[in-house]
Amino acid sequence: SQTIHQWPATLVQPVGSPLSLECTVEGTSNPNLYWYRQAAGRGLQLLFYSVGIGQISSEVPQNLSASRPQDRQFILSSKKLLLSDSGFYLCAWSGGSWPDTQYFGPGTRLTVL
Amino acid sequence: AQKITQTQPGMFVQEKEAVTLDCTYDTSDQSYGLFWYKQPSSGEMIFLIYQGSYDEQNATEGRYSLNFQKARKSANLVISASQLGDSAMYFCAMREGGRGAQKLVFGQGTRLTINP
Numbered sequence: 001s002q003t004i005h006q007w008p009a010t011l012v013q014p015v016g017s018p019l020s021l022e023c024t025v026e027g028t029s030n031p032n033l034y035w036y037r038q039a040a041g042r043g044l045q046l047l048f049y050s051v052g053i054g055q056i057s058s059e060v061p062q063n064l065s066a067s068r069p070q071d072r073q074f075i076l077s078s079k080k081l082l083l084s085d086s087g088f089y090l091c092a093w094s095g096g097s098w099p100d101t102q103y104f105g106p107g108t109r110l111t112v113l
Numbered sequence: 114a115q116k117i118t119q120t121q122p123g124m125f126v127q128e129k130e131a132v133t134l135d136c137t138y139d140t141s142d143q144s145y146g147l148f149w150y151k152q153p154s155s156g157e158m159i160f161l162i163y164q165g166s167y168d169e170q171n172a173t174e175g176r177y178s179l180n181f182q183k184a185r186k187s188a189n190l191v192i193s194a195s196q197l198g199d200s201a202m203y204f205c206a207m208r209e210g211g212r213g214a215q216k217l218v219f220g221q222g223t224r225l226t227i228n229p
Contacts, residue, residue, distance in 0.1 A: 034216075043117075043204060043219035044158075059216065088156055099146040099165060100208065102217055104158035 002027035006091050006105040013112055019064075019078040021108050023091030026072065031093040033074040034102060035066055038088040050074060051096070086112045116140065117205055117220035125226045126195050133180070134190040134223050136205035142166075145209045147188040148217065149179065152202040161203075164188055192225075200227045 003026045013019060025031050032051050036044040046059045048066035056066050063082060067075045074091055088109050092102040118137045126132045138147065149161045164172045164179045172179040180189040192199055202224050206217040 043221045044206075044217075046216045049216065090156075090158060092158075099148075099163055100215060101148065101160055101163060103160060104150075107156040109156070 002093070002103065004091060004093055004103060004105040006089075006108050008108060009106065010109045011111070013081050013110065015083055015112055016080050019076070019081050019085070019110070021076040021089055021091075021110075023074040023076075023105055024072055025093045028072070028093065028095065030071060030096070032096050032100070033068060034092040034094070035074065035076050036090045036092065036104075038090060040087070044090065048076070081112045083112050086110055116218045117207055119205055119220035119223050121223045122221075123224045123226070125228060128197060128227050128229050129194055132192045132195050132199075132225065134192075134203050134205075134225065135187070136189055136220060137185075137187045138205075138207050139186065140207065140209055142209045145207055147179070147181070148206045148208070149177070149188075149190045150204045150206065151199075152204060152222070154201070158204070162190065195227050197227050197229060200225060 005024050034049045035047040037047055038044050048058055050056050050068045053068055064078050088107050090107045091105040094100045094102045116139050120135055145166045147164045151159045151161055162172050162174045162177045162179050164181045171181050176193045178191045202222045204222045205220045208215050208217050
């Protein structure tokens, strides 16, 4: 069966510091991968998605970036965090064939102070 | 224009009662999919049920069923015999047709509280 991991689970970072969140998937190959952000009490906003190694699509312009160095690894980064980057970050994967249901990881709660 | 609308910010239901969570959507595509997810306080998004636009039967998964009314563009989630563990946020989401990775558009969610 497939499993998706995210770390760290929680993170408190000062404004202006760098960020690296990691997501890995087990039990499948060539998944589609997604990064979402959820503000408190709100729905999810898609940030990035990837259909393969090195292939990243950005949905929302911001100071975040994503990379996919390996087939089942997806990384969310920032060089300098802003207060507005605080939120709950969720990684998801899908198999690529219709209906392409997305399955989510446990999430990372980021607080920028 | 908002693609997914969930008009109930919060709902309170007695244990063992059935509950319906509303979801309306807006799309001009003929091919699309509708999803419901549950988000407990731990934060993880749990996939519950899926309905395709061409599916003639309403989807069911255990205690979950989807009341799909295509002409009205609604896809309400019905939970039968609610349990205390059903207390959570519930999100409706839509994927529009096409190949490859497609984003899910989420509604704002409904917070369901089951009272003993």
